[in-house]
Amino acid sequence: MSDLPTRFFRFLNRTSLVVQIIVGLVAGCVVALLFPAAAQSLSLLGDLFVQALKSVAPVLVFALVTASLANHRRGQPTHVRPILLLYALGTLSAAVVAVVASFLFPTGLELVSDTADITPPSGVAAVLKTLLFNVVDNPVRALIDGNYIGILAWAIGLGFAFRHAGESTRQLTADLSAGVSLIVKVVIRFAPLGVFGLVTGTLAQSGFAVLLGYLQLLLVLVGSMLFLALVINPLIVYWQIRHNPYPLVFTCLRESGITAFFTRSSAANIPVNMQLCQRLGLHKETYSVSIPLGATINMGGAAITITVLTLAAVHTLGIQVDVPTAILLSLLAAVCACGASGVAGGSLLLIPLACSLFGISNDLAMQVVAVGFIIGVVQDSVETALNSSTDVLFTAASCIAHGDTVEVEDQQSV
Template sequence: MTALSPSLWHRFKRTSLVTQIIIGLIIGIALAWLAPDAAKSTAFIGKVFVSALKAVAPILVFVLVMASIANHKQGQETHIRPILFLYLLGTFAAAVVAVVASSLFPSSLVLSTQDVAVTAPGGIGEVLQSLLLSVVDNPVRALTDGNFIGILAWAIGLGIAMRHAGETTRTVLDDLSNGVTVIVRLVISFAPLGIFGLVASTLATSGFGALLGYLQLLTVLIGCMLFVALVVNPLIVFWKLRRNPYPLVLTCLRESGITAFFTRSSAANIPVNLELSKRLGLHEDTYSVSIPLGATINMAGAAITITVLTLAAVHTLGIVVDVPTAVLLSVVAAVCACGASGVAGGSLLLIPLACSLFGIPSEIAMQVVAVGFIIGVLQDSAETALNSSTDVLFTAAACLGEEEKLARTA
């Protein structure tokens, strides 16, 4: 009888990845609670998983975008422009929500300002200059440093150039893209084990004690992300489709958002989003480009993180923010978010750029970044879940909207 029954391991492998991740999460919490010393030793497992994600993410974006553009055939109908518009609209709207929430619920930080002078605002020029330098970065350095803006620029350029290459060359690129995707899926399959190590070691080392001191800040951050995911994004989708958006919104949050919450990498979640787009019946020539593109430039969660943490520093320092400056911050946060790395913690390193608008020096801005890393256990996970699920949501909304428009005019 025992031989006929499937083993516990086989039952586990047959469950969905989301279920496996939840099981790993529960076991990690239990181990940290019952045997904290043993839980601390699992940190290495989590580090290996995170390192693997960081290793595959840059090359994945580079190869997928280049191969998708190179193999796009002339005359094929795609909906990239409306998707790009939704990406930008969603990111800017998220920044506006963060400005309003930070004004209604101002947060204070513990910052050391001794011997640090706050100078006059430096403007948006530094942000634009930084983005331009990222675009023209050396491709090898962009890949090694995880400069996703530079990676995207080179992938698009080479993809356009390769459209004029021979059929054999373009087939090789397509095979290379499939090969990299297989490797990433293999890494993602170890997510339950990696998350077990990360959760167990983190809780055993510091627990949630470090988060309690920044509970209001964390509440504002996650509250903004939930509001965007459950109110703003559905309104955008309703405007595009003119029907109940929540079945599509909840599907994207469940199938993409939960996985991204635990992997904490938009780029590494690309295969999950591609598979979901396929199941939704979307146009392959569209989503094969828009999903990797969204992992780089569709960063509503990053815009919220940059805005809320910047305004928390502004409030702490007693700097007055007027309406025009708040609007400018929303624009800067959206621009900064487009340059956020698609790996864990990428948005935090762009906070100094937004802080420079208010003349906050780097010495203080990097303290704000440190606060971000303290609360990053939850903040970065929620941010990535919003970013990645929105990639599929807006791709689906644009594709379905354009198809319905064509059907009405036919």
């Protein structure tokens, strides 16, 4: 009997984390259906897990980027620039896919009279102004608020400055990075319990009955995201690596997308993506910069959400959309998506910007945002899973294109 805890922990170490998360998912569904009263209390496990990830992610990004740049050797490739190009291409492709899907399957909305108590950006200039002020934010406040633009700015600046520091200082940054990474690994080990709590809480509180009224809208949104994940993104990756992209695509969706689906936060999923990049054998100098950047600007799912919901409002109001306006909407949605917050529901706040292109008032646009929050149980989960898994996918594709070998689990090396 005394050996039972030891055998249990050995079993956990031998079992894949993904399998454990799936077990937590199934257990959460069962508990929510059979014991709904207890499910509300168990949701605390999910809240604690997400909060732990959100707490450690800003420190991890700051430590990794600073250490990576401070200890970077001259002439050592990082491949960050081509990854940024892939991010931009993927986000723009997502907006185009959403426009086509919205034209093929026009969707109407039952706009409600109440509006969400949220102040959206007043225009693209407001978004750019916010981004600029985020860059020069106080570093301590940036860490506390999870301002990843400010965190990246300070980490990059200090990383370059520490290149001229003594060897002991550079080693200190590396040791700090390793220490924070160890804490992150401990937090991630609790992912099955976190998913269990998130599922029980969500099902017990909301259920899925509220989603039936917006089923067609959800199908267009989720269908567009799946098309991007399973068709467009693999085509982009194939263009880069000239090999079958699907082993890498499915690995990223399985290892990164599942946890992102439940945490619903690209920022909170940064530690998971860091670990996946490490297991794939990618260069730390590359992914320690590209993954935090991707969580901030690689928002293909957000571009789809902004475009589909905007065109749903346009269709509801009977506004005619010509091809040039659709192209302009795609560009605007891609730019707006890059400014989407890394937290749950961040893309919804930028819908009024896209609606303004068609002269839709702010009051009506905020009603569309309210609809977005109603379907956010599914929409935001799928969107975050797409965004976060694509960060790793494009990082790995760029590394392979530059001659690196990536170890895809259960598959041959790519």
